[in-house]
Amino acid sequence: MEKTYTKNWKKALVGVSLVVTLMGSTTLFTTSTVQAATATAAASTNKTASQKADAIIKDAQSLIGKVQYVYGKNDPKKLIFDCSSFTKYLYAKQGVNLKWGATSQSKQGQSIKNVKDLKKGDLVHFSVKDPKKIGHVGIYIGNGKFIHNLNPKNDVVISDMSKGYWAGKFIVGTRVLK
Incomplete structure (x- = not known):
């Protein structure tokens, strides 16, 4: 106290x-x-949204190969995360308090419906199984790409939103940086 x-x-x-x-x-x-x-x-708090986004992206990239993915896990001390605890961890380092859960995070901040309106540092939410249900979250890094903690096989990766598995799976973006 x-x-x-x-x-x-x-x-x-x-x-x-x-x-x-x-x-x-x-x-x-x-x-x-x-x-x-x-x-x-x-x-x-004195950083601009763009500076916070850069710091978050840099921190995320520095964790490539160092993080373990476990669904439903949030263990920052051991760097064991699922997709949303990974974003929660990174944004907290910049003073942004996110809830745990991809769907919960999609309800925080300003909703971005169109991919072309995304800015680096925005959260990006995707369907995984059900085409209308959010099942994954990552961090938009610009040029149609995002960084995310994917699964036990791949851990932290950078993916293209318009190619391969992620093409057509974007549901909504969320702007939480101010």
């Missing part, structure tokens, strides 16, 4: 030295401590 109050005070009182008594304990904040904490907290 104290961490929540401490974090809020650090954000609100940049550059001020103060002594605060919280729930019976005394905490001393120095100017440098407050400034450092505020700079860290603000780093992801």
Whole structure:
């Protein structure tokens, strides 16, 4: 509980030295401590949507060959994810809180119906078995391609939305970066 109050005070009182008594304990904040904490907290919020998208895509690409796919799994410490826990993990690093589940993520943010309106960093949702039901999610990286945690055989891959298996399976995009 104290961490929540401490974090809020650090954000609100940049550059001020103060002594605060919280729930019976005394905490001393120095100017440098407050400034450092505020700079860290603000780093992801001060980024533009495009900068966040670039960071998410770069992080996703850095995980190629390092992530294990397990359906229904969300274990960031061991880098074991399904498709939606993979996106949840990457967006959280940029301060974006996504729900777990491809369908749940499709209901967050602004809906993008047309592929030509997608921007890098948008979530892209696909059918897998039922043509009208969302069963997979990835991250749009531009030029008709997306990066995603696919299955135990392939893990993190970059795929073309208009070729091969994924052609015609796009249902909706979701813009969650601001």
